[in-house]
Amino acid sequence: MKICTLKTLVVFLAILIVSCNIKIEEQETNYAQENYNKTETTITMRDGVKLFTTIYAPKDTSKKYPILLQRTPYSVRPYGADTYRNNIGPNRHLMEEGNIIVYQDVRGRWMSEGAFDNMRAYIPNKKTIQDIDESSDTFDTIDWLVKNVENNNGNVGTWGISYPGFYATCSTIDAHPALKAASPQASIADFFFDDFHHNGAYLLSYFKITPLFGTPKDKPTDTSWYKMPDIKTQDQYQFFLDAGPLSNLNSYFQNKKLDDPSLQVDEKTDDFFWEELKEHPNYDEVWQRKGILQHLKNIKSHVATMVVGGEFDAEDLYGAIETYKTIEEYNKDNYNTFVFGPWSHGQWASTQAENSVGNYYFGDSISLKYQEQIETKFFNHFLKGSGDKNSGLPEAYVYDTGKKQWESYTTWPPKNAEKETLFLSEDQKLSAIEEKETGIQFISNIKKPVPYSEDIKSVFTPRKYMTDDQRFAARRSDVLTYTTTILTEDLTLSGDILAKLQVATTGTDADWIVKVIDIHPADSEENNKNIQDHLKMSNYHLMVRSEVMRGKFRNSFTHPEPFIPNKKTAVTIKLQDVNHTFKKGHKLQIQVQSTWFPLIDLNPQTYVDNIFKATEEDFKTQTHTVFTSSKIEFSVLKN
Known part of the structure; x- marks a missing residue:
C-alpha cells in the first residue's frame, strides 16, 4: 500500500511538473516567432536612399495575405533576423488570423539612411526624383513590397498611432493603387495645434x-x-x-x-x-508647410480610411478630429469612418481589460472589443473581403463619456445637435440670459501660476490630467467658476464647444484657458477603481474638455498683436469635440483661468515678439477681467 502510494505520488509529481512546464511554455511562447518568418531588408527610394524594413510573413504559405504596413520614427526594434516582437500588427486578432506585417524606419531615423525632417512637408507637384516626401516614400515602399514579397494578395493597409499615424495619413495622398485601407490613429496633423503647441501656446x-x-x-x-x-x-x-x-x-x-x-x-x-x-x-x-490637413482634399477614392482618436488624448486630439473632418468634407465619395472612444493617447491598442483614464473608470473590455469588432473588421473587409462601402461599420462610432456607452451616428457631429448658449454671469452661474454687462476680476500672479494637476511629479506628455478632479483649481482665487443649477434632465453635448470670451487685462498679453467640468452629485457612489486615495466621487469635478488660447494670436496665428491695456477684447477659443452626457443630478461648470503650469509655458503677460527669447523683466503679474457678455456655445444633442 505504501509502495502504491509512493508510485502514485511520483506519477502525480511527474504530471504536475509536465503541467507546469506546459504552462511556462505557454506563457513564454512568442506567437509571432512560432508562426511568422522575419526578414530584414532595405528598400531603395526613388532618390537612392535606403530605408530599413522588417517583414513578418506567415509560415503558412498555402494562401495569399494582405500587407499591413507601419512606418515609424520610433524604431522597428528588435533588430536581428532571429529576434521577434511579442506582438505584431495593429492587434492580436490580425496577427493570429494571418497577415504580412511590415515595419519601416522612416527616412533619417534609426537604421534608415537619409536626413530626418520633423513632419516633413508634402510636395504637391514633384518635378524630379529628388522631390521626396513621406507620401512618395510610402508609395515606393508599397510598390516594392507588392512586387517582391511572396504570397501577398496585392492589397495593402497602413496604420499607426501618433507620429506613425501621421505617416498613415501621408500614405493616402498620391496613394499607390495597391493601398486599399488606411487607419491614421491619434495622428499628428499640425505641430502648431498638436503636441508641441496649442493655439500658439x-x-x-x-x-x-x-x-x-x-x-x-x-x-x-x-x-x-x-x-x-x-x-x-x-x-x-x-x-x-x-x-x-x-x-x-x-x-x-x-x-x-x-x-x-x-x-x-x-x-x-x-x-x-x-x-x-x-x-x-x-x-x-x-x-x-508641415501641416498635412490642407493636402487631404483629394484622397484617392480607392483608399478607405478609418480615423481613430481618444476623447481624453492629451497629445493629438486636434489631429484625429480634424483629419477625419477634412477627409469627410473634401472627399464625399470616399469611404471614411470615425472612431472616438474613452481613451488617452493610443490606449485603444492596450490589451488590458480595464479601461480607465487617470482617476476615471469607464468600464471593461472597451479597447478589446474595439480591436476585435471594429479595427479587425475594417481591415479584413477592405483587404480580404469585397472592399465595397458596406463594411458593416457606422459612419461614426463615438463613446458617450457621461453615459459610458457607445453610440453610432450617421454623421459626425450628429445632425440633430443644435447650438445652445450659456452666459458667464456675475454671480458665478451659467445663465441662458445675458445680464447687464459687468466684469469679474482676478489677479494672475506669475510667481504662483495655476497648476494643471495637483500631483507632484515629473513626466513628459502627461495624460492623467485630462480626467483629473478640478476641485483644486476651482478653489483658487485666480480661477473663475460658473456653474449651472442641478440638472433636472440629461444634457448631451455632441460636437465642438466655442468659448466666446470678452476680456480685458492690465497687461498687453495673456493666456486664456477654458475648461468644461462635469460636477458629480454630492451623494455619488459611482465606482472608479483607480481613483487616488485622497479623492472620492462625491462632488468629483471631471474635466470633460479644456483648451488654451495665447491671447496675442486671438485674431491671427501668423500675425500676433498685443492687447490694449484695460480695453474689452474678444477672445474666441475652440474646444475640441466631445460626446458627453451630463446626467440628471449633475452640474455643468465652466472654469476660466490664465495660467496652466507647467503644461504650458508662462505667458509674460506683456507682449513680446518671441516668447522663446523673453527675459525676466518681461514677466509681470497682471489683473484680468472677464465680462458677463462672455458666452459658451455648446452643441446639444436633441432627441
Whole structure:
C-alpha cells in the first residue's frame, strides 16, 4: 500500500511538473516567432536612399495575405533576423488570423539612411526624383513590397498611432493603387495645434522629449543617439518655475556644462528641433508647410480610411478630429469612418481589460472589443473581403463619456445637435440670459501660476490630467467658476464647444484657458477603481474638455498683436469635440483661468515678439477681467 502510494505520488509529481512546464511554455511562447518568418531588408527610394524594413510573413504559405504596413520614427526594434516582437500588427486578432506585417524606419531615423525632417512637408507637384516626401516614400515602399514579397494578395493597409499615424495619413495622398485601407490613429496633423503647441501656446510638458526629434544622426544606428534632459527633480512645477524664461532652457540642448559662464541665452543649440521651435514662434511658412490637413482634399477614392482618436488624448486630439473632418468634407465619395472612444493617447491598442483614464473608470473590455469588432473588421473587409462601402461599420462610432456607452451616428457631429448658449454671469452661474454687462476680476500672479494637476511629479506628455478632479483649481482665487443649477434632465453635448470670451487685462498679453467640468452629485457612489486615495466621487469635478488660447494670436496665428491695456477684447477659443452626457443630478461648470503650469509655458503677460527669447523683466503679474457678455456655445444633442 505504501509502495502504491509512493508510485502514485511520483506519477502525480511527474504530471504536475509536465503541467507546469506546459504552462511556462505557454506563457513564454512568442506567437509571432512560432508562426511568422522575419526578414530584414532595405528598400531603395526613388532618390537612392535606403530605408530599413522588417517583414513578418506567415509560415503558412498555402494562401495569399494582405500587407499591413507601419512606418515609424520610433524604431522597428528588435533588430536581428532571429529576434521577434511579442506582438505584431495593429492587434492580436490580425496577427493570429494571418497577415504580412511590415515595419519601416522612416527616412533619417534609426537604421534608415537619409536626413530626418520633423513632419516633413508634402510636395504637391514633384518635378524630379529628388522631390521626396513621406507620401512618395510610402508609395515606393508599397510598390516594392507588392512586387517582391511572396504570397501577398496585392492589397495593402497602413496604420499607426501618433507620429506613425501621421505617416498613415501621408500614405493616402498620391496613394499607390495597391493601398486599399488606411487607419491614421491619434495622428499628428499640425505641430502648431498638436503636441508641441496649442493655439500658439508652447506645451512646456513636451520640453523633455525635444531631443527625441531634434538630435542629428549622421549614419544608421540600432541604438539611441539622443539623450533626454535630466532636470534632477520629481517636482517639475518647481523646476520650471525656478528655471524662468524659456531662453534659460537652451543650456539643456548644448554640449556645455550648465554652469558655463560663457553660455549665452541666445546662442544656437545642438538640437535642430529646439531651434525650429524657438526661431518660429508664430504660425509662419515653416509650420504651415508641415501641416498635412490642407493636402487631404483629394484622397484617392480607392483608399478607405478609418480615423481613430481618444476623447481624453492629451497629445493629438486636434489631429484625429480634424483629419477625419477634412477627409469627410473634401472627399464625399470616399469611404471614411470615425472612431472616438474613452481613451488617452493610443490606449485603444492596450490589451488590458480595464479601461480607465487617470482617476476615471469607464468600464471593461472597451479597447478589446474595439480591436476585435471594429479595427479587425475594417481591415479584413477592405483587404480580404469585397472592399465595397458596406463594411458593416457606422459612419461614426463615438463613446458617450457621461453615459459610458457607445453610440453610432450617421454623421459626425450628429445632425440633430443644435447650438445652445450659456452666459458667464456675475454671480458665478451659467445663465441662458445675458445680464447687464459687468466684469469679474482676478489677479494672475506669475510667481504662483495655476497648476494643471495637483500631483507632484515629473513626466513628459502627461495624460492623467485630462480626467483629473478640478476641485483644486476651482478653489483658487485666480480661477473663475460658473456653474449651472442641478440638472433636472440629461444634457448631451455632441460636437465642438466655442468659448466666446470678452476680456480685458492690465497687461498687453495673456493666456486664456477654458475648461468644461462635469460636477458629480454630492451623494455619488459611482465606482472608479483607480481613483487616488485622497479623492472620492462625491462632488468629483471631471474635466470633460479644456483648451488654451495665447491671447496675442486671438485674431491671427501668423500675425500676433498685443492687447490694449484695460480695453474689452474678444477672445474666441475652440474646444475640441466631445460626446458627453451630463446626467440628471449633475452640474455643468465652466472654469476660466490664465495660467496652466507647467503644461504650458508662462505667458509674460506683456507682449513680446518671441516668447522663446523673453527675459525676466518681461514677466509681470497682471489683473484680468472677464465680462458677463462672455458666452459658451455648446452643441446639444436633441432627441
